[in-house]
Amino acid sequence: MKGKELRRSLAVLPIGTVMKLTSLTARQIRYYESQGLVMPQRNDGNRRMYSLNDIDRLLEIKDYLDDGVNIAGIKAIYAQQAQAQADRKAAQDRPLTDADVRRILQDEFIRQGGLGHPQDGLDQRRPL
DNA sequence: GTTCTGACA
DNA sequence: TGTCAGAA
Numbered sequence: 173m174k175g176k177e178l179r180r181s182l183a184v185l186p187i188g189t190v191m192k193l194t195s196l197t198a199r200q201i202r203y204y205e206s207q208g209l210v211m212p213q214r215n216d217g218n219r220r221m222y223s224l225n226d227i228d229r230l231l232e233i234k235d236y237l238d239d240g241v242n243i244a245g246i247k248a249i250y251a252q253q254a255q256a257q258a259d260r261k262a263a264q265d266r267p268l269t270d271a272d273v274r275r276i277l278q279d280e281f282i283r284q285g286g287l288g289h290p291q292d293g294l295d296q297r298r299p300l
Numbered sequence: 301g302t303t304c305t306g307a308c309a
Numbered sequence: 310t311g312t313c314a315g316a317a
Contacts, residue, residue: 188302198303199310217317219303 183213183221190222194230201230207243209233209250 173181187198194201204210205220210229212220222230236246268276 186302187304197310199312202304203310217303 180224183223183226185222185224185227187220187222190227190230193227194234196230196234204230204233204243207247209243209246 185193187201190196190201191198201210202220205212210222210226210233212222212226215221233246236249241249
């Protein structure tokens with residue numbers, strides 16, 4: 173993770189500041205948290221501490237709400253996005269399976285001509 | 301003074 | 310969602 177994103181994820185804002193930055197009431201901000209839409213950190217005194225990313229998320233939630241999307245809908249959107257990212261990460265981290273290796277070897281085999289079609293006298297080789 | 305949780309005329 | 314209470 174780069175320093176820039178690290179700073180954006182630093183939770184340093186108390187709810188009072190977040191209220192002014194988002195024009196949301198503390199009631200609304202806490203409610204969205206209860207719905208799992210945001211998950212601010214807590215400091216020693218159990219006070220919610222928000223990061224710049226949290227601010228963006230809250231502003232985004234507000235926009236969705238203004239566009240008529242309900243809480244359930246927003247939940248679905250974030251759930252789907254999280255799933256999409258999980259899939260991408262899984263694809264990156266997963267070591268090659270036997271199936272992957274077979275597919276790669278077969279592709280390479282075909283790329284080099286494979287069994288070809290000796291009958292028609294022309295190979296199916298494709299240039300790289 | 302600010303924020304937290306829980307509750308509801 | 311607003312707002313009040315009682316505590317931290």
